[in-house]
Amino acid sequence: MISIVIAEDQEMLRKAMVQLMELNDELEILGDVPNGEDALQIIKDKQPDVAILDVEMPKMTGLEVLKAVKDLKLNTKVIIVTTFKRPGYFESAVANDVDAYVLKERSVDELVVTIKSVMNGKKEYSESLMTSMFKYKNPLNPKEQLVLKEIGKGLSSKEISKVLFLSDGTIRNYTSTIIDKLEADNRFDAWQIAVEKGWI
Template sequence: MTTIYLAEDQGMLNTALATLLDLEIDLSVVGTATNGGTALEDIRRLNPDVAILDIEMPQMTGLEVASRLVQVDVSTKVIILTTFARKSYFQQAVAATVNGYLLKDGPSDALVQAIHSVMAGDTVYAPELVRSVLSGSENPLTPREQEIMIYLRQGLNTKRIAQTVFLSEGTVRNYISAILSKTGSHSRIEAINTAEANGWLDV
């Protein structure tokens, strides 16, 4: 029987995943948490076979928990779950020597298969993540475009951005047009989502 620990800050998703995995005859969920601090303490105490960790959690991120587990030489294998295929997150996960890195919107059977694979000694990365993160695609945005996108993400309108970066509104609109073109987007929200998913706003 493979023992599983789940750490996901969204309570409903945590419960759903635990229920799903417990349906497998060879898997047993031995604990759950909604924050990284509790997860680290529990994993060190319970020493489960596999820990499934969300990246963005209160107190400690899943990546921080994974790094700490390496430092204290815990044998638990780690599978990271994430919403976005961000290059910076992926690089941190590799540095933390995680055993799996999956996207949350993947099929449920992929998670079950990943657990079996890491227990067999394999490292599992979501195919979608490998394509987007390891493709070597360069960030098409200039530093100024990145700056403007960050202000867009904060909800600032064109006038406010122009005042903040000391440019005319027309110039800011030109930058936004270039951003939409480079990201292949039809709206500012779509452009922000595309840039975030590709890690183009990571600093």
């Protein structure tokens, strides 16, 4: 029997997944929750074999829950399901050793195959997600990502320089490099591009 926790903020979809999985004698649903915070709590309390996490949820994202599970060295396998083909999300999931990263549009039967696959120690990634990751690799280094996050808060170069303890000139250099790398019209356009791609 494989024990499972499901975290998905769309209630109808979550309940449908639970009902369909409960028809399978090999699976046992230990709980289903609508947000990442509850997901992490139930994973810590019940230590299921597998956690199925939506990538975008209130309180904590699926990626944040994944990182916490791996940092805590829990034995729970993590499958992230998503409707977003954002290369940055996939990159982050792989960097945090996700067990499977698959598209939400697949059937529950296909998801059960994935569950059994990760229980056998295999990794599984949807092909279209892998293609988008290699096609749109994040061109920003960690410092540039930090600067861009602050730009997204509406801060000026001077204000960002105080937050990041760098000179105003350095921030301006980073900003112009970011705009060039993302082929953006201006700093806010750059921020928007990076958010859409899941790079920050």
